[in-house]
Amino acid sequence: MPAVSLTQMPEYPFDILSGGHADIPDFLQDMKEHNYSDERISLIAGKNWLYAFEKILKK
Secondary structure (H helix, E strand, O other), X not given: OOXXXXXXXXXXXXXXXXXXXXXXXXXXXXXXXXXXXXXXXXHHHHHHHHHHHHHHHXX
């Protein structure tokens, strides 16, 4: 698969700069209603991001 330029990437609906973050609680509730585990939801909702930032900032 060829690399795609970041300038060609579409805007994602949860882009904080576009205000899409207001939809995140509904998205997470939809995941719960579709039987995603609390652990998986917590990872998607930010636990992975916090872990990554912690590792980067400790360097």
